Amino acid sequence: MPELARPLTVTQISKAKGQKTPYRLADGNGLYLEVRPSGRKSWLIRCRLPNGKQSPAIVIGHFPEDIPETGLSLADARTKAITLIRAVEGGEAVKGVNAAKRDRRSARVSEIAAAAQQAAEAERFSFRTVATRWLSEKRPTWQSETYRKARLIVETYLIPKLGDVDMRTLVTKDVKPVLLGMASKVPVLARKAKQHVGSIVGYAIDEGMRADDAVLRLNNLLPKHEGGHLPAITENENELKELLKAIERYDNRVVRAALTLTMLTSLRPGIIASARWSEMDLAAAEWRVPGMELDGRNRMKTGKDFTTSLPKQALRALEEMRLFTGGTEYVFPPLARQKTPHLGRDSLSKALREMGFRGKHTTHGFRATLRSMGRERLNYELDMLEQQLAHAPKDQVQAAYARVKFKEQRRQKMQEWADHLDRLRDEDHSKE
Incomplete structure (x- = not known):
C-alpha cells in the first residue's frame, strides 16, 4: 500500500519557502498546500469525479488566514476540502476561488448595470423629465411670458416636490399636498400649477406612459379663492x-x-x-x-x-x-x-x-x-x-x-x- 501523507502542521506550513519552481505539500484526503516561487501559499484539492477520473487541482483558498476574502487556516482548509469533495462526489460542480472571484465580479458588474438601467428608467419616467419635455414641446406655441411663468411654476414649485415621482404611478395623493401648500402661499400660482399638472399627466398619457383613463382628480382639490383678476382701475x-x-x-x-x-x-x-x-x-x-x-x-x-x-x-x-x-x-x-x-x-x-x-x-x-x-x-x-x-x-x-x-x-x-x-x-x- 502507498504510504499515506502525513498531515501538515502550522509550523511546517509557516516555514515553507518559495523555490525556483512551484511545489506542493500534501496534507491528505486530497488537500495540498502549493508554494509558489514568490512565497505565495495556496490550498488545493483534487478529488475523484463521478466518472472515475481525477479532477484537476482546484484552488480553494490561501494561507495564512488573514489574507482578505480567501485566507484559510489549516483547520479551515481541511473543513472546506471535505465539504467540497463530498459535493463533487454528489455530482455538484465546484469552482475554485479564482472562478468564484470572477463570478462575484461578474455579478457585481451585472448588479451595477442593472442599477444603472433602473436609475435611467426611473429618470426617464420621472416627473422631472416628463415635465421638462412637456415644457419644451409647449414652448413654440406659447408667448415668451406664458412660457416663463409655466417654467417658474414647474421648476420652482413642482419639480422640487415631485421630481423623482414615477409618472407611470403618479396619483392624486402625491400632488395634493404640493398644490395645497402652494394654495396657502401663492393661490394664483396654485391654480396655474393645477392646470399644468393636469396637462403634464395628459402628455404622459399621450406618450403611452399611462393608461388612457389614468387622469388625476384635481377639479375640487383647491379651496375656493376669491378674486383672481389682476388689479385694475375700471370704475373710479x-x-x-x-x-x-x-x-x-x-x-x-x-x-x-x-x-x-x-x-x-x-x-x-x-x-x-x-x-x-x-x-x-x-x-x-x-x-x-x-x-x-x-x-x-x-x-x-x-x-x-x-x-x-x-x-x-x-x-x-x-x-x-x-x-x-x-x-x-x-x-x-x-x-x-x-x-x-x-x-x-x-x-x-x-x-x-x-x-x-x-x-x-x-x-x-x-x-x-x-x-x-x-x-x-x-x-x-x-x-x-x-x-x-x-x-x-x-x-x-x-x-x-x-x-x-x-x-x-x-x-x-x-x-x-x-x-x-x-x-x-x-x-x-x-x-x-
Whole structure:
C-alpha cells in the first residue's frame, strides 16, 4: 500500500519557502498546500469525479488566514476540502476561488448595470423629465411670458416636490399636498400649477406612459379663492386720473414711454416691453406685431399677426424713444443690470408699485380699463373692444367680420380713447 501523507502542521506550513519552481505539500484526503516561487501559499484539492477520473487541482483558498476574502487556516482548509469533495462526489460542480472571484465580479458588474438601467428608467419616467419635455414641446406655441411663468411654476414649485415621482404611478395623493401648500402661499400660482399638472399627466398619457383613463382628480382639490383678476382701475375715474398724472411725472423716460404705449394700445405688457422698431410704421401710424417669433415661438398669444393703430399721443412717445434709442433693434432698451436685450416687463409693474398703485392697478390692468371704461363711459362696441384686445374670435365668421368692420373703427376709437385720457388727466376738478 502507498504510504499515506502525513498531515501538515502550522509550523511546517509557516516555514515553507518559495523555490525556483512551484511545489506542493500534501496534507491528505486530497488537500495540498502549493508554494509558489514568490512565497505565495495556496490550498488545493483534487478529488475523484463521478466518472472515475481525477479532477484537476482546484484552488480553494490561501494561507495564512488573514489574507482578505480567501485566507484559510489549516483547520479551515481541511473543513472546506471535505465539504467540497463530498459535493463533487454528489455530482455538484465546484469552482475554485479564482472562478468564484470572477463570478462575484461578474455579478457585481451585472448588479451595477442593472442599477444603472433602473436609475435611467426611473429618470426617464420621472416627473422631472416628463415635465421638462412637456415644457419644451409647449414652448413654440406659447408667448415668451406664458412660457416663463409655466417654467417658474414647474421648476420652482413642482419639480422640487415631485421630481423623482414615477409618472407611470403618479396619483392624486402625491400632488395634493404640493398644490395645497402652494394654495396657502401663492393661490394664483396654485391654480396655474393645477392646470399644468393636469396637462403634464395628459402628455404622459399621450406618450403611452399611462393608461388612457389614468387622469388625476384635481377639479375640487383647491379651496375656493376669491378674486383672481389682476388689479385694475375700471370704475373710479379719479383714481385713473391720479394714475395718468403719476405716469406723466415718472422720471425714467423709457418706462414712462412704455407705460404710455401700454395704456394707449392696451396690448399685453410682454408685447410692449419687447416692441421692435421694425414693427413700427410711424408714417402709417400703425404697429404690426407678428404672431410668431422667428424661432417659431408665439409672440402674440393667439399666434396670429396683429395690427393696432397708433394714436397721436403714442406717436409722440415713440418719436421721443427714437431720438433716445435710434438704430437699436428694440424700442425700449433694458435698464441697468437687466440681462434681457430689451426692457423687462417687470420694470413696468415695479414702476406702478413705486407710484403707489400696489394692489390697485397692474400693467396688464390697462386692458381691463379700456374694456370697462371704453364700454361704459364711451359706449364702445364690445366686439370692437375684443378685437383691439387681440382676443381670439370664437369662430371664422366672427374673425372675418372683425377684420372687415373694425380696422378703421378701431383707429377712430383708439384716438378717441387717447384724447379721453388726456382730458381726464388735465382736468382741474374731480369727478365721482
